[in-house]
Amino acid sequence: xxxxxxxxxxxxxxxxxxxxxxxxxxxxxxxxxxxxxxxxxxxxxxxxxxxxxxxxxxxxxxxxxxxxxxxxxxxxxxxxxxxxxxxxxxxxxxxxxxxxxxxxxxxxxxxxxxxxxxxxxxxxxxxxxxxxxxxxxxxxxxxxxxxxxxxxxxxxxxxxxxxxxxxxxxxxxxxxxxxxxxxxxxxxxxxxxxxxxxxxxxxxxxxxxxxxxxxxxxxxxxxxxxxxxxxxxxxxxxxxxxxxxxxxxxxxxxxxxxxxxxxxxxxxxxxxxxxxxxxxxxxxxxxxxxxxxxxxxxxxxxxxxxxxxxxxxxxxxxxxxxxxxxxxxxxxxxxxxxxxxxxxxxxxxxxxxxxxxxxxxxxxxxxxxxxxxxxxxxxxxxxxxxxxxxxxxxxxxxxxxxxxxxxxxxxxxxxxxxxxxxxxxxxxxxxxxxxxxxxxxxxxxxxxxxxxxxxxxxxxxxxxxxxxxxxxxxxxxxxxxxxxxxxx
Amino acid sequence: xxxxxxxxxxxxxxxxxxxxxxxxxxxxxxxxxxxxxxxxxxxxxxxxxxxxxxxxxxxxxxxxxxxxxxxxxxxxxxxxxxxxxxxxxxxxxxxxxxxxxxxxxxxxxxxxxxxxxxxxxxxxxxxxxxxxxxxxxxxxxxxxxxxxxxxxxxxxxxxxxxxxxxxxxxxxxxxxxxxxxxxxxxxxxxxxxxxxxxxxxxxxxxxxxxxxxxxxxxxxxxxxxxxxxxxxxxxxxxxxxxxxxxxxxxxxxxxxxxxxxxxxxxxxxxxxxxxxxxxxxxxxxxxxxxxxxxxxxxxxxxxxxxxxxxxxxxxxxxxxxxxxxxxxxxxxxxxxxxxxxxxxxxxxxxxxxxxxxxxxxxxxxxxxxxxxxxxxxxxxxxxxxxxxxxxxxxxxxxxxxxxxxxxxxxxxxxxxxxxxxxxxxxxxxxxxxxxxxxxx
Numbered sequence: 061x062x063x064x065x066x067x068x069x070x071x072x073x074x075x076x077x078x079x080x081x082x083x084x085x086x087x088x089x090x091x092x093x094x095x096x097x098x099x100x101x102x103x104x105x106x107x108x109x110x111x112x113x114x115x116x117x118x119x120x121x122x123x124x125x126x127x128x129x130x131x132x133x134x135x136x137x138x139x140x141x142x143x144x145x146x147x148x149x150x151x152x153x154x155x156x157x158x159x160x161x162x163x164x165x166x167x168x169x170x171x172x173x174x175x176x177x178x179x180x181x182x183x184x185x186x187x188x189x190x191x192x193x194x195x196x197x198x199x200x201x202x203x204x205x206x207x208x209x210x211x212x213x214x215x216x217x218x219x220x221x222x223x224x225x226x227x228x229x230x231x232x233x234x235x236x237x238x239x240x241x242x243x244x245x246x247x248x249x250x251x252x253x254x255x256x257x258x259x260x261x262x263x264x265x266x267x268x269x270x271x272x273x274x275x276x277x278x279x280x281x282x283x284x285x286x287x288x289x290x291x292x293x294x295x296x297x298x299x300x301x302x303x304x305x306x307x308x309x310x311x312x313x314x315x316x317x318x319x320x321x322x323x324x325x326x327x328x329x330x331x332x333x334x335x336x337x338x339x340x341x342x343x344x345x346x347x348x349x350x351x352x353x354x355x356x357x358x359x360x361x362x363x364x365x366x367x368x369x370x371x372x373x374x375x376x377x378x379x380x381x382x383x384x385x386x387x388x389x390x391x392x393x394x395x396x397x398x399x400x401x402x403x404x405x406x407x408x409x410x411x412x413x414x415x416x417x418x419x420x421x422x423x424x425x426x427x428x429x430x431x432x433x434x435x436x437x438x439x440x441x442x443x444x445x446x447x448x449x450x451x452x453x454x455x456x457x458x459x460x461x462x463x464x465x466x467x468x469x470x471x472x473x474x475x476x477x478x479x480x481x482x483x484x485x486x487x488x489x490x491x492x493x494x495x496x497x498x499x500x501x502x503x504x505x506x507x508x509x510x511x512x513x514x515x516x517x518x519x520x521x522x523x524x525x526x527x528x529x530x531x532x533x534x535x536x537x538x539x540x541x542x543x544x545x546x547x548x
Numbered sequence: 549x550x551x552x553x554x555x556x557x558x559x560x561x562x563x564x565x566x567x568x569x570x571x572x573x574x575x576x577x578x579x580x581x582x583x584x585x586x587x588x589x590x591x592x593x594x595x596x597x598x599x600x601x602x603x604x605x606x607x608x609x610x611x612x613x614x615x616x617x618x619x620x621x622x623x624x625x626x627x628x629x630x631x632x633x634x635x636x637x638x639x640x641x642x643x644x645x646x647x648x649x650x651x652x653x654x655x656x657x658x659x660x661x662x663x664x665x666x667x668x669x670x671x672x673x674x675x676x677x678x679x680x681x682x683x684x685x686x687x688x689x690x691x692x693x694x695x696x697x698x699x700x701x702x703x704x705x706x707x708x709x710x711x712x713x714x715x716x717x718x719x720x721x722x723x724x725x726x727x728x729x730x731x732x733x734x735x736x737x738x739x740x741x742x743x744x745x746x747x748x749x750x751x752x753x754x755x756x757x758x759x760x761x762x763x764x765x766x767x768x769x770x771x772x773x774x775x776x777x778x779x780x781x782x783x784x785x786x787x788x789x790x791x792x793x794x795x796x797x798x799x800x801x802x803x804x805x806x807x808x809x810x811x812x813x814x815x816x817x818x819x820x821x822x823x824x825x826x827x828x829x830x831x832x833x834x835x836x837x838x839x840x841x842x843x844x845x846x847x848x849x850x851x852x853x854x855x856x857x858x859x860x861x862x863x864x865x866x867x868x869x870x871x872x873x874x875x876x877x878x879x880x881x882x883x884x885x886x887x888x889x890x891x892x893x894x895x896x897x898x899x900x901x902x903x904x905x906x907x908x909x910x911x912x913x914x915x916x917x918x919x920x921x922x923x924x925x926x927x928x929x930x931x932x933x934x935x936x937x938x939x940x941x942x943x944x945x946x947x948x949x950x951x952x953x954x955x956x957x958x959x960x961x962x963x964x965x966x967x968x969x970x971x972x973x974x975x976x977x978x979x980x981x982x983x984x985x986x987x988x
Contacts, residue, residue: 122591
């Protein structure tokens with residue numbers, strides 16, 4: 061059910077009212093989820109979603125309306141509703157007398173897909189079945205599942221004032237696999253790519269091929285059994301080396317969310333929370349050690365949240381948010397930045413105001429948020445550690461509403477003693493406070509340690525929105541961290 | 549949307565051939581959202597959405613797809629035909645499903661609860677007016693929510709609830725706030741004003757400087773909202789029969805009879821007193837109640853049809869995720885108004901935040917305190933408490949350390965709106981704890 065962008069744009073402009081700003085964002089998405097659990101195919105799921113959201117600005121009032129009915133009558137309904145909300149909000153909106161200045165959208169983007177997914181559903185089931193069957197290596201393997209989630213998304217953003225429709229087209233591929241082992245009262249889960257879809261990238265079949273998914277079944281099952289036999293992670297203060305599939309979570313929770321400008325402005329205080337970061341800290345606050353360099357990078361073409369412009373139409377460019385440990389700019393797009401600049405006129409933002417679907421309005425998100433590589437090899441990080449734990453693959457995450465006090469857990473731990481990797485340990489956890497933690501960053505991995513990860517499930521907003529975000533990171537070493545294991 | 553759903557379903561049933569069976573599910577809403585910050589309007593909107601899901605079955609093969617409805621019959625009939633053709637084209641290439649189970653009864657049900665909901669003008673005038681002079685942040689969601697099921701075997705179910713939920717926080721300063729929610733089917737401006745005024749009155753407790761405490765064990769009281777957050781962790785594979793069968797449940801030791809909770813813990817999936825539909829995605833009717841914990845011991849699990857077929861268990865109307873839609877924890881004997889006095893000296897916790905398992909096998913959960921959380925001395929609020937991380941096990945919090953439950957469980961409508969508004973509800977009392985472990 062593809063939409064005809066030109067025709068839709070013409071029809072929209074024909075019925076759009078005169079307004080300070082009027083635009084239409086249309087999203088069409090096809091999602092297919094195939095899964096094999098314990099060598100049996102689960103029900104195949106296909107979802108075809110489409111619809112549009114109209115935005116109207118009237119003075120300092122902004123209003124939205126969303127519908128799947130993109131006929132003339134449907135567009136007229138949405139325009140009338142959005143205009144009504146904008147009129148009602150006028151004079152009592154957070155824009156406080158200053159009409160929101162939204163960009164004129166333009167441009168095109170398409171995922172750099174090399175091999176579009178052309179495998180039939182039956183062929184995808186065959187692939188997953190092979191990995192599933194490879195997991196069955198021991199009676200203590202009590203559950204296992206291999207999945208493949210593919211999505212194709214087309215987006216259009218047009219203003220009522222003219223110009224070509226701004227079009228973006230995405231292909232997303234998300235393979236995953238997990239294995240559960242149980243014995244002697246202990247249950248351990250080991251996943252490939254993270255239990256909650258950590259290996260997710262833009263692209264097609266090539267994502268599966270380069271990911272290492274093929275052959276992951278047996279390897280993951282063996283690691284689950286290793287964890288089952290492993291001792292509990294010890295407790296105490298020690299160094300940690302975090303691999304990229306844990307670093308992505310650390311970046312996400314303790315850098316990404318606190319830098320979201322709408323949190324800083326208070327919009328999220330009733331749900332996702334606020335931030336320990338305040339507007340006066342940009343350009344002044346030492347967020348982490350001088351080794352910490354964090355970029356917002358929508359230009360990395362395989363990363364999950366690459367795009368050419370955000371959902372308010374602002375062109376997307378790579379920017380440093382933190383350089384040499386110094387905090388420089390927030391994750392905030394046009395409308396939030398306008399509000400923030402009333403207090404800090406020199407504040408700069410990035411194009412990252414996004415919506416999860418056609419039925420939700422754009423808000424500030426983190427998109428691709430990456431830690432830039434450093435100069436240490438993984439071997440050097442291990443050699444520099446007298447006593448510590450190498451941790452892989454996030455399993456548990458919790459942080460306070462200001463994004464300070466966190467506690468994270470991993471699936472896989474391996475002790476480091478006297479600069480050498482030692483025994484595997486299960487249930488490794490660590491806790492800390494964001495700014496202290498990032499200031500304890502002592503080594504950053506070279507480019508060869510970088511992995512491009514992400515998550516399809518970054519949640520925030522009222523009404524709630526779960527969006528796709530990308531995180532590329534090298535392995536990193538942190539000193540003197542509070543580490544602990546399981547209860548028994 | 550009711551008539552359109554059944555028209556589309558009947559049309560699709562008319563296209564079936566041979567022994568094909570078709571299951572049709574509908575989910576939709578027409579919602580006005582008003583998002584607020586600093587008692588001003590941030591994002592107001594109207595959302596009309598509907599989704600039709602078709603599952604085509606032949607023998608033991610099943611293929612299913614969902615798609616958005618426009619609400620215009622001609623366009624939606626065309627989409628229905630397209631999707632049905634695609635399902636049929638793929639079906640024979642898919643493997644047989646040994647765990648396929650669906651309802652073959654021709655059962656009918658209908659539940660329609662009308663409400664008196666505010667217009668856009670009324671909602672914005674009332675909320676902004678009542679919040680004037682405060683630092684209010686939150687969201688109002690209002691409108692009908694609809695679910696439907698029909699099968700080519702004759703089953704027809706329709707569920708429609710017209711309701712609103714105003715979920716908001718009133719801030720004093722910094723991160724000190726009172727969290728509130730008001731839900732119902734009859735909008736009442738006077739009641740809204742009364743509730744905001746009552747919350748404003750509670751802000752005086754937050755005026756004092758926040759007190760910090762050292763990590764350790766403290767006597768604590770969990771408000772119904774805080775206990776509700778804790779109980780929802782059981783929905784993360786806790787009460788699921790599949791999770792239990794594969795040894796992944798966070799209450800596995802309870803299920804296996806190796807541990808128990810406090811004898812006053814009576815936990816039920818109480819569909820009859822919730823807002824969720826009383827039918828599942830494959831047409832089975834849900835029991836009015838499913839006992840999950842009785843007298844602190846495991847009493848039952850939520851079993852989806854698929855899990856039932858796989859493990860030889862009797863399905864009890866659970867969805868595929870086997871999570872609770874209508875949590876009910878029975879009240880105890882502590883009068884709610886006596887909770888502070890009974891706490892004496894310790895921590896009053898208004899809300900919990902960002903819970904996760906720190907050790908799932910041991911039922912150990914970590915999270916933060918949030919919003920109105922106070923240090924209490926001699927049964928009186930002494931000072932707001934700076935947010936604290938806690939880490940403790942369900943077997944302690946609902947077991948050895950549970951001193952009392954309050955006598956009047958609160959009815960709570962889940963404020964979740966991922967994809968669509970939630971129809972999940974809870975009835976939960978407050979809990980007085982002898983000790984709770986705070987770690988950071």
